[in-house]
Amino acid sequence: MNHKQHRFSVFIKPIVFGIDISIIVSVIFLFPLRITNLYIFIAYSIFFWSLIAFKIGFYSIQRSTKMIGIVRLVFLQMSFYAFILYAFIGFFKQPSISRSYLAFYFGTSFALVFIFKLLTYLLLLKYRAVFKGNIRKVVVIGKNSKSNQLIKIFKERLDFGYELSKQFNTRSEGFSLDDCFNYILDHKVDKIYFSISELSNSQVNKLVSFADNNLRELKFIPDNKEVFTKKLKYEYYDYIPILSLREIPLDEPVNKIIKRVFDVVFSLLIIVFVLSWLTPLIAILIKLESKGPVFFKQYRNGFSHSEFECFKFRSMAVNENANVVQATKNDMRITKVGKFIRKTSIDELPQFFNVFLGHMSVVGPRPHMISHTTMYSKKVDKFMVRHLVKPGITGLAQVSGFRGEIETDNDIVNRVRFDIFYVENWSLLMDIKIVIQTFVNAIKGEDKAY
Structure with missing residues (x-):
C-alpha cells in the first residue's frame, strides 16, 4: 500500500x-x-x-x-x-x-x-x-459555507498545491462513510478535510480510525462544537481555520537529521567495533551446527508500510514456515546456537546494516512480518500509525515488557499503545534512554527472549 x-x-x-x-x-x-x-x-x-x-x-x-x-x-x-x-x-x-x-x-x-x-x-x-508539481490530492467531507470556502481556496490558490478530488455531501441520500473510505483508497487521496458539524461523534471516531489505520492525513474544519482529542494545531488557509489531529516530531527536518546522524554514527560503531570480529565467530558456530546460510533475510514492513529485507543471524534450522510462523517458547526449530544468540539478542545485530542503509532506525517500533502486519492492521485499531516512522532494532514497547512472542491480544494492543506514544513524543533523549535500557535488559536477560 x-x-x-x-x-x-x-x-x-x-x-x-x-x-x-x-x-x-x-x-x-x-x-x-x-x-x-x-x-x-x-x-x-x-x-x-x-x-x-x-x-x-x-x-x-x-x-x-x-x-x-x-x-x-x-x-x-x-x-x-x-x-x-x-x-x-x-x-x-x-x-x-x-x-x-x-x-x-x-x-x-x-x-x-x-x-x-x-x-x-x-x-x-x-x-x-x-x-502542477508537488500536488496533494484531497477530499472534503461536508457541504456548508466553511467547507465551500475551503474548496474555493483550493481552486483559487493553486500555489497551495492541493487538488480537490471530491466533495462528499453528508446530507445527501445514501451518504456512507464507507463509500468515502473506498473512494479515498481507490483514488490514492493524501488528505481528508471534514466539517465537524456534519458528522456525529461515532462517525468522527470512525473517520479518525480510518485515517490512522491507512496513514492518511486528517484535517478538521472546526465549528462551535468542542473537539475532544489530543494536541490540536491550528493552521489558516487564508482566513479559514483548519485543525490538525496529530503532530509527528520526526516530520520536522531538523529532528530527522538529528535522528539520522545518531543512527549512522551508532550503527557504524557497532559495525566496525562489534560485527567486524563477531560475525566470523557467529558464522562458524552456525555453520558447524546446521546447514544453511549464516544470515536470515525476511521481508518486513517499514516506513510508510514499504517493504524491506530485514537481516538477522540465522537462529533456526532452515524451514518453510520461517516467514509465516513466529518463534515460540521451546520452539523445536531453534538451534542450540540460535537459543544463545536469541537470548542475548545477538541475532538482531545484523540489523545495524539495515540502519546504516536507511531501512531502519536504532530505536523505533519493531517491524513485523508481512503476514502479521496484514493480520494486525485489520485486528488492532491504529496499528498502522506505527509506520509513520522508521522501524527500530529496539523500541519503547520492547523495553516496557512487550517484546518477543505475541501470546494474547493484550500483548499486541499494548505494544501498539507504546509504539504510538513513541511516534507522537519522540526525542533524542528518549532514544538514548531506550538504548541504555535495552543494553541493561540484554545483560539481565528477559523472559520472552527466546
Whole structure:
C-alpha cells in the first residue's frame, strides 16, 4: 500500500537546511576573522544554527504559510544567531577576532539566507501553481459555507498545491462513510478535510480510525462544537481555520537529521567495533551446527508500510514456515546456537546494516512480518500509525515488557499503545534512554527472549 504521490518534497526541507549550512560556513572564508581555531567555530556555528532552527521551527513551513511568516522566521533565526556569534568571542576567549569582519560575516550570511529563503518559497509557489508539481490530492467531507470556502481556496490558490478530488455531501441520500473510505483508497487521496458539524461523534471516531489505520492525513474544519482529542494545531488557509489531529516530531527536518546522524554514527560503531570480529565467530558456530546460510533475510514492513529485507543471524534450522510462523517458547526449530544468540539478542545485530542503509532506525517500533502486519492492521485499531516512522532494532514497547512472542491480544494492543506514544513524543533523549535500557535488559536477560 504505497498511496503517497509526488513525495519528492520530503527532500526539500533537508536540502534547504543543507544549503543554509553551506552558506553560513562558506561565508566564513570570505573575511579575515582571525579565529584561533576555525574548525571549532564552524562546528559551533552549525550546532547552534541547527538548535535555533529546531526551537523556532525555521524549516517547519507549511503550504499555507504567508510571506510575512517567512520574513518573521528569517529575522528571528538571524537575531538568535547574531547573539550566538558574539557569545563565541567570550566563551572561547578570542581576543584577536575581528569584530567588524564578524559583523560583515553576519550581514552577508543574513542577506544570502534571506534571499535564498524567499526564492525557495516563491519558486515552490510557482512550481505548484504553473507546473502542477508537488500536488496533494484531497477530499472534503461536508457541504456548508466553511467547507465551500475551503474548496474555493483550493481552486483559487493553486500555489497551495492541493487538488480537490471530491466533495462528499453528508446530507445527501445514501451518504456512507464507507463509500468515502473506498473512494479515498481507490483514488490514492493524501488528505481528508471534514466539517465537524456534519458528522456525529461515532462517525468522527470512525473517520479518525480510518485515517490512522491507512496513514492518511486528517484535517478538521472546526465549528462551535468542542473537539475532544489530543494536541490540536491550528493552521489558516487564508482566513479559514483548519485543525490538525496529530503532530509527528520526526516530520520536522531538523529532528530527522538529528535522528539520522545518531543512527549512522551508532550503527557504524557497532559495525566496525562489534560485527567486524563477531560475525566470523557467529558464522562458524552456525555453520558447524546446521546447514544453511549464516544470515536470515525476511521481508518486513517499514516506513510508510514499504517493504524491506530485514537481516538477522540465522537462529533456526532452515524451514518453510520461517516467514509465516513466529518463534515460540521451546520452539523445536531453534538451534542450540540460535537459543544463545536469541537470548542475548545477538541475532538482531545484523540489523545495524539495515540502519546504516536507511531501512531502519536504532530505536523505533519493531517491524513485523508481512503476514502479521496484514493480520494486525485489520485486528488492532491504529496499528498502522506505527509506520509513520522508521522501524527500530529496539523500541519503547520492547523495553516496557512487550517484546518477543505475541501470546494474547493484550500483548499486541499494548505494544501498539507504546509504539504510538513513541511516534507522537519522540526525542533524542528518549532514544538514548531506550538504548541504555535495552543494553541493561540484554545483560539481565528477559523472559520472552527466546
